[in-house]
Amino acid sequence: MNAFRARYGASAVHLLLVLCSFALAGYAGVRLLQGDTLGVALWFVGAALLHDLVLLPLYTLTDRLLQLLLRGGPRAARRPGGTVAERINYLRVPAFVSLLLLVVWYPLILNRVPGYTHYTALPAGVFWSRWLLLTAGLFALSALCLLAAVWRTHRSRPRSADDTP
Template sequence: MIDPSPARLVVLALSFGVVLYAGPRLLGDDALGTAVWFLGAAVVHDLVLLPGYTLADRGLRALGGRRAGGPPTWINFVRVPVFLSGLLLLVWFPLILRRVDHYETTTGLSGDVYLGRWLVVTAVLVVASALWFAATRWYRRARR
């Protein structure tokens, strides 16, 4: 059951206030287009992305074997950089995949750099996660 504490009610009222304030400004003149986009995003997430990353996570768990208390110790060191890289791809995919023709004419900037930069950020995330994993393994062994 949901706890009807005063703090929750205040947060709920404030969130409705933010939505009522920002909604008309966000939707602007194309309310139908924005609503269709949000509905499409929800459908794509629920029917494509959620099963995809659920299967990938289960595959990682199966690959790593079982540990006595839960998933393999390294699994979050894979999840975090993949999640962050995927989030960056989701936000910037039109520019990363060069699907925006009017970007260069509108901004005067080249759109050719986004794929390379996304790959560099992804590589940095993976290397940082691998180094962090190695450091935690080293620290645990040094404590024993």
């Protein structure tokens, strides 16, 4: 078994799980393509091109701009709460979750689909405000986590001559 792990790089259970996931993805692909094969293939190619040519450069540029804005001079690397790369995750995670929720639920959030009041038992106008409230909650929770990380780092750090006013 050690020879297998050394050659493959992981355990046999990992290989079994990877093969099962490929089998499941293959089954889903075969079932999906039984209907409108050309439409599904065009949708996948279009989604890949949209992501690679538009969205990837857009969120890479946004991430770089945020890193430049959060970089705070020569003392930034010694700041409690970590480096810029570590601190920016407290913005990345809630932004990602919020945008993912928007992408998944945009017809309801942007009121694009009539008739959902019957299915959801909610008026059509409540989804936008609830998404905004959820987004604000995600960023607030992330800010609390950052404050806790800064506080924990600041408490565990020994006092030095640089810390005195």
